[in-house]
Structure formats: C-alpha cells, structure tokens
Amino acid sequence: MTEPQRTPPTRAGADGRGFRGDIQGLRAIAVLVVIGAHAVVPGFTGGFVGVDIFFVVSGFLITQLIVTGIRRDDSFSLGGFYARRARRIVPAASLVLVVTVVASIIYFNFIDALDATRDALWAAFFAANIRFGTQGVDYFALEDSASPLQHYWSLAVEEQFYIVWPLLVAVIVWATRRRRSPGSAPVGALLAVAVVG
Structure with missing residues (x-):
C-alpha cells in the first residue's frame, strides 16, 4: 500500500x-x-x-x-515598488475622494462641504493624518461630527511609511551586504528602528 x-x-x-x-x-x-x-x-x-x-x-x-x-x-526596484503601490492604491482612493466630495456638495451645507473638500485635498496627498492632527480631531470621539474622510488617516500613515521604509531598508541591506560583516545586519536593523522610532 x-x-x-x-x-x-x-x-x-x-x-x-x-x-x-x-x-x-x-x-x-x-x-x-x-x-x-x-x-x-x-x-x-x-x-x-x-x-x-x-x-x-x-x-x-x-x-x-x-x-x-x-x-x-x-530584483528589488524602488521605482517599481512605488509604481506598484500607486497602481494598487491611487485608483480606488481617488474614486472614493471624488464621490465623497460630490456627495458632500450635494448633501452638506456649504461650510461642511468646504471642510470635506479640504479634507479630500489633504487625503489626495496622503496627508489626512496631518490635517486631522493639526485640527485636534479625536478619532475616538464618537459624539463629534466626523469628516466623511476621517478613515483616510490610516491610509496616510501607511503611505508615509511606504515612502520612507523601503529607502531605509534598501540602504541597510545594500550596505550590510557590501561590508559582508555578519553582525552588521542586526546593527543596521537596530539603527533603523532607532531612527524611525
């Protein structure tokens, strides 16, 4: 058997x-x-x-x-990495922003529609977290009137991470590979964590 x-x-x-x-x-x-x-x-x-x-x-x-x-x-290419991220994120994120702005203009009063449009502009550049942070927006305050784009803060944080982290990791890997020192990779990783925080 x-x-x-x-x-x-x-x-x-x-x-x-x-x-x-x-x-x-x-x-x-x-x-x-x-x-x-x-x-x-x-x-x-x-x-x-x-x-x-x-x-x-x-x-x-x-x-x-x-x-x-x-x-x-x-085979890793920074340009290729950023192009893949853009192809994956930008179309859907842009569609949501456009629909939200149009719906805000139709259904909100002028001031709220203007705020939503400003939020959309910041979100389009993956900086919604900065906008909401400078305005003192509390994500956990359920009783407050939230922006219809408030959830974009996490996408902004993720995309900001994707701008910085690949550069940092690539530099560390290339540098440690060139030195061929077995202890340099962990030291490089600790340095990256210390720099990024």
Whole structure:
C-alpha cells in the first residue's frame, strides 16, 4: 500500500508573494476587530488594535519583499515598488475622494462641504493624518461630527511609511551586504528602528 502524497503547506514563494495563511489569519482578525468596533458590537471596543495589526503586517511583508528581492538577485526596484503601490492604491482612493466630495456638495451645507473638500485635498496627498492632527480631531470621539474622510488617516500613515521604509531598508541591506560583516545586519536593523522610532 502506498502512502498518499502529502502536499507541503503553502508558503511564500521566493519572492515573498505566495499565500501566507498566518498573515491572512491576522488580517481577518484585524478586519473583524475594526468592523466590530465601528458597528459598536459589545466586546469590540479596541478597533484601533485591528489597525495596529494592519500596520505591523504591512511592515513585515514590505520588509520581507525588499530584503528577499535585494538578497536574491537585486530584483528589488524602488521605482517599481512605488509604481506598484500607486497602481494598487491611487485608483480606488481617488474614486472614493471624488464621490465623497460630490456627495458632500450635494448633501452638506456649504461650510461642511468646504471642510470635506479640504479634507479630500489633504487625503489626495496622503496627508489626512496631518490635517486631522493639526485640527485636534479625536478619532475616538464618537459624539463629534466626523469628516466623511476621517478613515483616510490610516491610509496616510501607511503611505508615509511606504515612502520612507523601503529607502531605509534598501540602504541597510545594500550596505550590510557590501561590508559582508555578519553582525552588521542586526546593527543596521537596530539603527533603523532607532531612527524611525
């Protein structure tokens, strides 16, 4: 009797783009936590934890993609990375901004529509977090009248991270590879964490 063939667990490919069940599980938990908090489901008061999970997962995946691409065959390209991000994020984000501005003009009073339009301008440049921060907007104050684009703060933080982090990781990996010092990679990683905070 022959033993049935066992399929190895699906893992990320060499380029880091394969299906990762562990990562998808974390994303599912994050989505449930955020939706539960926004729907005011009892026991789901920490929606921000879901956003934190998204940030950590994104950071992990991007770092893995960069390091793997550089170490394998120098296939990582900053220009290609930024172009892929733009193709993935900009069309949907722009559509939401346009629809929100049009709906605000139709349904809001002039002052609120003007505020929503200003928020959209900041969000278009992935700086909504800066706008809301300088205005003292409290994301957790449910009784306050929120901007229809308030959720763009997290997209802004993520995109700002994507501007800085690939540059920093690429420089560290290339520098440590050139030096060929086994201890330089951990030192570089600690330096990156210290610089970014």
